[in-house]
Amino acid sequence: MPEVTPIPLAQLTTLRTGGAPARMIDAATADELVHALRSVWSEAEPWLVLGGGSNLFIGDEPFDGTVVRVRTQGIERMPSPRPGFARLRVQAGHEWDALVAHAVGEGLAGIEAMSGIPGTVGAAPVQNIGAYGQELVQTLVEVELIDESTGDVSVVPAAELGLGFRTSALKHHYGSEPARRAVILSVTLELAEVGHSERPIAGEQLRSALGLQRGEAVSVAWIRDHVIATRRGKGMVLDDEDPDTYSAGSFFQNAIVSASFARTLPAECPRWPVTPDLDPVLVIPLAAFDGYVPLRPSVESDVKVSAAWLIEHSGVRKGFKLPRSRAALSSKHALALTNRGSATAGELAELARFIQGRVQSEFGLILQPEPILVNVEL
Structure with a gap:
């Protein structure tokens, strides 16, 4: 089990705190x-698993426990039971964007x-994760x-895994424990074998982001190049020359609200319907069945708002930015809190609380943080 000299977490996280x-x-x-985790858990000490450090907001105090850095690598291609698809099994420490480039x-x-x-695949x-x-x-x-x-x-x-909008049963949500405390070792994906030719893009959100018309055909390589360019324009691609990228990406989640609440927001606020379950299972005990199947109640879908x-x-x-603070919103993207130069976790948290208060005051909605918070509170 290779124990190494501890490195300040501010050097290993994209928000540069810890x-x-x-x-x-x-x-x-x-x-x-596996050996490292079993050893740490057997000693009942505080622990933290660290991949790319891009979705963590860590407090300024030293971490009184063990950090396990996941540095595993590797992609294995496997057949899929579905014609026209292939499966990739990827080690948890593999860089996510390197996997996308490979695919x-x-x-x-x-x-x-x-x-x-x-960040990493694990x-x-x-x-x-998701985008566009x-x-x-x-x-x-x-x-x-x-x-x-x-x-x-x-x-x-x-x-x-309880996968939902920016969540899963494994996630440490702010203020609560995960439903399942576990660490991912590898991930298996099933991807469509489309080759390198151009094809129409079905997703409206992706077409809109890339300026594509319905039916317009592009290749997967074209999409990748243009998505990276779009993200770079928002300061969402890591670049040591651009201080806007010293962030955890989107610090606040797009909110999922009821349709009735969404109607209280200004009409100009961008929103997207969240598809409801259109085929719920209806169980009627045989002894109680009288030949009549009740109509399903109409379900108004929830709404994701910007x-x-x-x-x-x-x-x-x-x-x-707040006066005398070294934390600021990105100059390119209003969702990213950035470290403009040795900002403390306290300064970033202060800015996050200020933003939450302003949005709640104006719109009656409390934005929730997207990164995992360690030894820091909002």
Whole structure:
């Protein structure tokens, strides 16, 4: 088990906050990762698994526990039971964008709109990452994971992970514990074999983001290139020359609200319907069945509303910062809180609370943080 000299977490996270841990372990293989986690859990000490550090907001105090860095690599292509598809099994420490580049190079479709997202593959299901209408849940088959409670390794189908909008049963939500405490060892995706030819894009959100007309045909490589360019224009591609990228990406989630609440928001606020379950299972006990099947009640779908629009229209503009603070909103994207130069976690938290208060005051909605918060509170 390769124990290494602890590195301050501010050097390993994209928000550039966090003190040094008491202990640090680098796991380069799945066996090393399993051994390290079982050892840490047996000692009942605080622990943190670190991949790319792009979805973490960590407090300034030293971390009194062990950080296990997941550095496993590898992509294995496997056949799919579905004609026209292929499966990729990917180690948890593999860089997410490197996986997307590999898939696009192989002519595989399903994750190309998620190009440029920082972080590692093992973190992707925890967050159910997504962009421009694509979400991991659409292609995820299963994960191999190790449970903290037992130390057992198992393969879990995607359907058992509680995947939802930027969430899963594995995610540490702000103020609550995950439904299942486990660490992902590998991820298996099923992607369409489309090759390198041009084809029409079905998703309206992706077409809109890339300026495509309905029926206009492009290749997966074209989509990847243009998504990265779009993200770069928003400061959402890691670049040491651009301080707008010293962030955790979107700090606040787009809010999912009821249709009735959405109607209280200004009509100009961008919104997208969240597809309801149109085919719920109706069970009628045989002894009670009288030949009549009741009509299904009409269900009004929930609505996803733009957190960026709410922030800007609450009076907090791009580039905003509080007096004497080294934390600021990105100058390119109202959802990203950025570290403009040695900002403390306290300064970033203060800015986040201010934004939450402004949006709540103007629109009656409390925005929820998207990153995982460690030793810091809003």
